Amino acid sequence: MTGGKQQLTIWGRANSVNVQKVLWCLAELDVTYQRIDAGMQFGKNDQPDYLAMNPNGRVPTLVDGDYVLWESNSVMRYLCMAYGEGTPIYPQSPRARAAVDRWLDWTLSTLQPVDRPVFWALVRTAPEKRDMIQIQKDVDAEGVVWRVVEAQLASRRFIEGDQFTIADIAIGAFARRWLGVEGVSKPTLPNLQRWFDEVAERPGFISFVAPPMS
Template identity: 55%
Template sequence: MLTILGRANSVNVMKVLWCLEELGTPYERRDAGMQFGLVDTPEYRAMNPNGRVPTLEDDGYVLWESNSILRYLCMKAAGDGGGLYPSAPGARASVDRWLDWQLSIVSPAERNLFWGMVRTPEEKRDYALIDKAVAEMGANWSIIDQRLSDGRAFLEGEALTIADIVLGCYARRWFGAEVQRPGMAALPAMKAWYGRLSARPGFAKFVAPKLF
C-alpha cells in the first residue's frame, strides 16, 4: 500500500492528498510533523533527512518534496495522470514551470502571511512583515489572474493539471486569511478559477477545511 507520511493541515500534504483523490489512487496516510512528531526520529530521518512532510513510501520506494511526489504519482498512473501531468514536452514543462514558481517565488512570500495571520496570536503579530507578504502575494496572484484572463478554465488550458492543484492550495490560504488588501487588484479571473477548483471533491475534502 502506498503511504503518505504527513499531517493533513500541511499545505504540501494537501497537494498530495488532492492529487491522489483526482487520480483515484488507493493509499493510507500517517500523521507526522508538528504536534504529531515522528519527523525527528532516526527512522523518519533515514527516509527524509529534512525532517519535513510529506514523505511518500511506495513498496520500498521513498520520495520527499511534495511537487516531486505529485509528478511521481501522475507518472505512475497512466504516465500522465490522466492529463494532470501532460506528457508532451512543452505542455509538461509549462506545468513544471508553475511548480518551480511555487517553490522559488510563492512559498517564501506566502509563509510570512500564513504564519503571521493564521498561526500567530493577534498580540504577537508582526504587521510590517505581514503587510510586505500581502503586497508580494498580491503581485504574485496578479500573475495568475492575468494568466487566466483570456478565459481559460485552468492554468494550462481547459483541463486541470497539477499546476492548479499546487497553486490552488496556496489560493485557499490567500482567500482564507483575513488580511487587508488596500488598493489591490480585484483578481476576477483568479476568483472564477478558484470557484472551479472549489467544485472538485479532492479540494472540498482536503483543502477547503478551516485553516489552522
C-alpha cells in the same frame, strides 16, 4: 479507490499545504493510500527512522514498497507517472508537460516564499502577537506575485489552458490560503477568483484543502 500496486503510504499532517497537494492529487487519480500523521504537534519527523527516509525532516514523504520519495511536487509527478497512465492532469507531450512543470517550480521559487510569512502571521500567530504593519507589507508583496496568476488566467480556464492539471493543484492549495486569510487589504483579482471558485468544487479540494486552516 483503485490502484494497481501495493498500498502507498503518505507521511504528513493534514494541515500542511504540501501534504494537501499530494492528497488532492491522489484523489484526482483515485489511488488508495494510507496517511500517517507527522510533523508539528505529531512529531515523528525528527526521529531517526523518519530522517532515514527524508533527511530534511519535512512532510510529506511518500513510501511505495521499497521506494521513498520526498518533495511534494516531485511526489505528484511520480504519482501521475506511476499510477495515472495517460492522465490528463500531467500531459504527455514534452511542451505541455514542461509548461505544467514550470508552474510547479514557480510555486516553490516564487509563491511559497511570499505566502509563508503571511500565513504564519495570520493563521499560526496569536492575534495579540501580530505586527499588522509588517503583515500588510508582506501581504502587499504576496499580492504582486498573485498578479502573475491573475494575468495568466485572463485568457485561460485553468493555469495551462482548458485542462485541469497538477499546476492547478499546486497553485490552488496556496490560493486557498491567500483567499482565506482575513483582516488585511488584498487586491481584487477577478480571474483568480473565477478560477478558484471552479477548482474549489473538485472533490479532492473539498476533502483536503477546504477544511479550516490551522
